[in-house]
Amino acid sequence: DDITNGFVYSINNEECEKGFISIEYNSILDKYFRNGIEENKKDGWIDKVYSSSNIQRKIEKDWKMVYLSRKKLNNNGIISWFIQFKSEQEQFYQFHRINIQCPSTTFDQYAQVICQLQIGDQQFIDLPQSIFQIYFIEFY
Structure with missing residues (x-):
């Protein structure tokens, strides 16, 4: 599927x-x-x-x-x-802060939710788990 x-x-x-x-x-x-x-x-x-x-x-x-x-x-x-x-915007703009909200619940004792972020071709960033996830990622 x-x-x-x-x-x-x-x-x-x-x-x-x-x-x-x-x-x-x-x-x-x-x-x-x-x-x-x-x-x-x-x-x-x-x-x-x-x-x-x-x-x-x-x-x-x-x-x-x-x-x-x-x-x-x-x-x-x-x-x-x-x-x-x-493509025409990339030279003028960039992300300085990303806010990700990923509310999740599991109903199986073995289940887990993994929230990840990938920027460009970089490696995935695992975001910490919590019942209600809000992540602020700062870039400078």
Whole structure:
């Protein structure tokens, strides 16, 4: 169940000028929001994903919960999003601070959620785990 959409969020000029971009996925609504504005929806959560493997949107009506999870009987589930400057912007703009919020819960004693960040072609950075993760990464 590997899916490669290759979707890339390109940072627009207005976002560069403001120095801010917010991308949020709401699992209940199955919609993406960019800077608080609903994005066009075609295929739900998968629509704006760069790639994924063994991931599903799970609706549990009895528990009144909706979330993304690894598919049953799979050891791993991976999902990735890709954000980049347009090539003409790269010489004028750079990230100084990245804020990543990655709320997660596991319902299996052996399960774990690993949140990682990769900048350019550099190695992945493992972000510390907590119940509600907010990471600030400073660059100068």
